[in-house]
Amino acid sequence: MGKVVLIVIDGLTAAAFESAVEGGDAPTLALLAREGSYRRAVTAFPSLTPVCLSTLATGAGPDVHEIPHLVWWHRGERRLVEYGSSFGALRAAGLTRALRDTVVDMNRRHLGAGAVTLFEAVEDAGLVPAAVNFTCYRGRTRHAATLPGVPAVLGPRRFFFYNLFESDATGAPLAVRNRASGTVDAYAEAVGRWLVTRDGFDLLVYYLSDYDFASHVLGPDDAGLELVRADARVAALVDAAGGLDEFLDRYGVVVCSDHGQTAVLRTVRLQETFAGLSGVRVTASNRAAMVYGDDPAALARRLEGHPAVDVAGWLEDGQLAVLGDPDAHPDGRGRLLAALRNPNAGDVVVSAAQGWEFRDLAGRHHAGGGSHGSLTACDSEVPVLTVGIAGEAERLADVAPLALAHLGLVRTAA
Numbered sequence: 001m002g003k004v005v006l007i008v009i010d011g012l013t014a015a016a017f018e019s020a021v022e023g024g025d026a027p028t029l030a031l032l033a034r035e036g037s038y039r040r041a042v043t044a045f046p047s048l049t050p051v052c053l054s055t056l057a058t059g060a061g062p063d064v065h066e067i068p069h070l071v072w073w074h075r076g077e078r079r080l081v082e083y084g085s086s087f088g089a090l091r092a093a094g095l096t097r098a099l100r101d102t103v104v105d106m107n108r109r110h111l112g113a114g115a116v117t118l119f120e121a122v123e124d125a126g127l128v129p130a131a132v133n134f135t136c137y138r139g140r141t142r143h144a145a146t147l148p149g150v151p152a153v154l155g156p157r158r159f160f161f162y163n164l165f166e167s168d169a170t171g172a173p174l175a176v177r178n179r180a181s182g183t184v185d186a187y188a189e190a191v192g193r194w195l196v197t198r199d200g201f202d203l204l205v206y207y208l209s210d211y212d213f214a215s216h217v218l219g220p221d222d223a224g225l226e227l228v229r230a231d232a233r234v235a236a237l238v239d240a241a242g243g244l245d246e247f248l249d250r251y252g253v254v255v256c257s258d259h260g261q262t263a264v265l266r267t268v269r270l271q272e273t274f275a276g277l278s279g280v281r282v283t284a285s286n287r288a289a290m291v292y293g294d295d296p297a298a299l300a301r302r303l304e305g306h307p308a309v310d311v312a313g314w315l316e317d318g319q320l321a322v323l324g325d326p327d328a329h330p331d332g333r334g335r336l337l338a339a340l341r342n343p344n345a346g347d348v349v350v351s352a353a354q355g356w357e358f359r360d361l362a363g364r365h366h367a368g369g370g371s372h373g374s375l376t377a378c379d380s381e382v383p384v385l386t387v388g389i390a391g392e393a394e395r396l397a398d399v400a401p402l403a404l405a406h407l408g409l410v411r412t413a414a
Helices: 014-023 027-035 049-058 087-093 095-110 118-124 183-197 210-218 224-241 244-250 270-274 296-301 332-340 396-406
Strands: 003-009 037-042 071-074 079-082 129-132 141-143 153-155 158-161 203-208 251-256 266-268 281-285 288-292 309-316 319-323 348-352 356-358 381-387
Touching (some): 014 027, 027 224, 027 244, 027 251, 027 381, 037 396, 049 118, 049 396, 071 281, 079 087, 079 095, 087 095, 095 153, 118 129, 118 203, 118 396, 129 183, 158 183, 183 203, 183 210, 183 224, 210 224, 224 244, 251 396, 288 296, 296 309, 296 319, 296 348, 319 332, 332 348, 348 356, 381 396
Parallel strands (some): 003 251, 129 158, 266 356
Antiparallel strands (some): 037 381, 071 079, 251 381, 281 288, 288 348, 309 319, 309 348
């Protein structure tokens, strides 16, 4: 039994990780890689941050954790849920409601009751979980917000969320000031250093999101400078422990990302394919989309031959029906089926073709940069490095069980 540090670099592709480690651009990650075991793993589908981080936190697919996409149609409430495809999309969905969905209700109301997060499992065992900026944060400890009007939430015992929820006074700078200059991850670094210096946790989930932001803007092949900065954020934890030997003596370590990215060359507003159809809702963002309607097969036929669509799937009598070839992608059929069995998913789930992106609710896109969400390997393969932790992760869902096992815990039902 030991303690665990789980480092998540949002949007880091396996290829970028391997290149930076082998080429010397990420010296701290390279040192960790020499001490550990590395492999490529497969993330959830849609390969979008809310879905993937929920899989990482719970060790379950979207059919269990029930987070379906960045944007989805809430059948019970007859409204859109938007987690932040873009600021324009948040405004189009209704800014106040969308921010509450993103910050509070994804964890409080949308995350499935049948899923158990790492933070819940660790605290139930009498240990101390900690999280920095991690968006799937549901835990057992009530935390009041630092801003008036924001509801209290249940998170890990030590909980730091972009200055909005802070369980301890750490002196960390403001998290959201100038995203492009790295202030979000600078906040994470300051909090992480504070926690490691005090050895103040049994499990720490240390989430670095600025790399994904840079990759969206510049493209996955041109975000190397941000990876250099992310490596320095990891080095800050190592230094806070007194050096690499002390850090690894104290903690088992996992370094991973939540999804990959691919270059965007062309964009489309998928809603236009279904224009004029009564009762049909289309939720699209990045490289995945969902269509809600009473006749999934008929809706899917409208996508046949569409240049932006690689795979579309739906259920017929509980069995998977498809356009395209999901088997051309890592665990494509299994991941597509898990997505469709999510009770919040569309009746048709769509994966974009290589180079294509679906415009979001406000028409925003990442043409000229990078995006993710599809079944393709570029979006779906993630680096997973484990140091001092037994076992390997073939899927992102395997990370939580490995971390719990290192802590001497066995997952229990909710």
